[in-house]
Amino acid sequence: MIPEIGHFALILALSVAVVQGVFPLWGSFNRKLAWTSMARPAAYAQFFFLVVSFGCLLYAFVTNDFSVLYVASNSNSQMPTIFRVSALWGAHEGSLLLWAMILGGWGAAVAFFSKGIPSVMLARVLSVMGFIGVGFMLFLLMTSNPFERLLRIPLEGRQLNPLLQDFGLAIHPPLLYMGYVGMSVAFSFAMAAMIGGKLDAAWARWARPWTNIAWVCLTFGIALGSWWAYYELGWGGWWFWDPVENASLMPWIVGTALIHSLAVTEKRASFKVWTILLAILAFSLSLLGTFLVRSGVLTSVHSFASDPARGLFILVFLLVVIGSSLVLFSFRAHKLRSTGTFSLVSRESGLLINNVILLVMAATVLLGTLYPLIIDALGSGKISVGPPYFNAIMVPLALVLFSVMGFGFYLRWKKDKLSRVLKKAAFPLVLSLVAAFALPLLLADELNIKTVLGVFASSWIALSSLMWVLSAGRSPFRLPLASWGSVIAHIGMAMTVAGITVVSLYDSEKDVRLEQGQSYELAGYKYTFTGIESIQGKNYKANRATMQVTKDGKPVTTVFPEKRDYGPGAMPMTEAGIDAGFTRDLFVALGEPLGGSAWSFRLYHKPFVRWIWLGGVLMGLGGLLAALDKRYRRVRRRSLKLETGKQPAKEQLKEQTNPELSGASA
């Protein structure tokens, strides 16, 4: 009964989404208030029915209702409850339902938090989101209904892929989806602006916090995914340039460009057309990501469940979304004239360089991801494009990007002098150059051009942003949140760059054969294999090795790498033994028995690897702070006041007199 309620709620949500798509939009042209004001309640109702539907499926999972095909094929009663919950989004149908529910949630959030947005605008935004919802729910109901029943009810369900039975993966997809779907809000705002043919600073101020939040979710999702791959895939890599990883990276890169371009649109009424294009692109890439992961066209460690018919549907959906938005764009772009002008040396130029580089990066990833597909479709062989390709292009591009980034903080809007900027940036520039040469010499006792460049890039970003906030002229604690957000996010970027540089250049790795009692020394640490035992987990059996690590004769830690067997039909799993630290990780993975008491092990010494993810966390926090800036809330209050004919708030005026600081979140 419960699954049928879920199914029915999904159909209701679809009907509501149709209403949400059609009537508010229609009403916005006919000036029918009754129709436009349907948008908000419709968004709430759509979200409500989706939550009901999702809840029903969740109930089926938690209660082990194997009469539901999707539950039976992805969950069994032996699994711990938390993984029965996360099994819901472990495969195609459930993850799509999650997608749809999150979309509904974003819609409801926009409806709730956008009190200051004119009703016509809000109606159009929610209407576009309604149409996207219609597409996804049609997809669910037509090709991938999660509530399908089985006639012959199995006693026990199938084992969920053990890779997915992990806490990191329980929260990684929802976060990533929050980001993907969040880009639909920016997209909807862009579409609404084009439908209305008007794009002003107020519009950018409405769109910015939403874009920020979506970007934050995407940032956290990607960082979490990288961390999960590091400890759970078992082989110590933190980024594989796997197509599925690339699928999440592309919207992130374009989203980053969009955030910066929106800043220009808000502050300087410039880059308007560009912003719209980026919003379309970011969402299209999110859809493409879903398509790549779920259609099975790619050979990837991630593509578990796949079906060509579904791929076709998403492809058509993708074409409709991109096609319709570009058609609208071609009719309306000329109306969105940018009024702000700027000279060659100006913050606008800096951000233009930022945008161009980021877009080239996104194109590089896109090409590397799709190229094997294209070659295969042309029948010219089976190829894979490996990490060297991505590294060869992304690293130099990133270096240029980072070099410009530091100056960007000191550039003034509209028109600036090169000499003034250089003078302002001189201190951090010199300091980071010194650091770039001194740190490698002191710590690694060698001078390597790659290390110098990496250390320079990260200290330059960190120092220039720090100095900027300190030299801003007023107490750092009175700066707007957006400035703080910007500084923290950029320092996060610097940390990630530092982590990537050090771990890529100085990590040590070795596959070794060890008999019980033997030891091996790597990067100053001595690993001794002292024993191995069989243990019984909740739904697996495992071999667990004990590895003692010492340094200069003193014990450092003992790690317990495992090899787990989840029974017939499931993959064996490698659980690495990791000793995590701020400046280094020790990582031991258990290989196979090699006869006698010998086993193979993979040993790693990974300096500063945590910095990669810590930087990601800082970036996310920075984005969050920027989104919470008072400015955005004040806009709402102001426009409410303007409606009632009162004066704008005093702080608002004050802020306008200091554009350099309020442009901080750029």
Place this chain on the structure above:
Amino acid sequence: MKPRNKRIIFVLIALLGVGGASAMIGKAMKGNMNYLYPPEDVLTGKVPKGQVFRLGGLVKKGSLQRSKTSMEARFVVTDNRGNEITVVTNKILPDLFQEGKSQVSRGKMNDEGLFVAEEVLAKHDSEYMPKELKEVLAKEHSAPANKTTKMGDK
């Protein structure tokens, strides 16, 4: 500066950027593509000498040998039609590596006709074989020289 000149400069910078980037992409692409070949293509000399490529096929039953003292492992990759290549590796074999199942390894041929693998992958579960490998092997089945034993993997 006149707005028009300014625009020209911006366009030039953009063109330079895009041009440089495409040149870099082209170069990087050329050097870093790994083709997937079945043993037959290697034996008939379709693979240029010294090139890094991926060797796809089934691990011959009973062919896995391990050194008693080091990490070295050897196994034979076959297409079940008599085309065989011996692979040598110093790396840990993946969890899913099994005799009779599919594998893809990356590396190159040495002078003695051994394939030295830097990486061995076995991406399948009980019922899944990588799509690209399935197609490469299926192609051989339709070839005229087909002696056909049933493919070892479902």
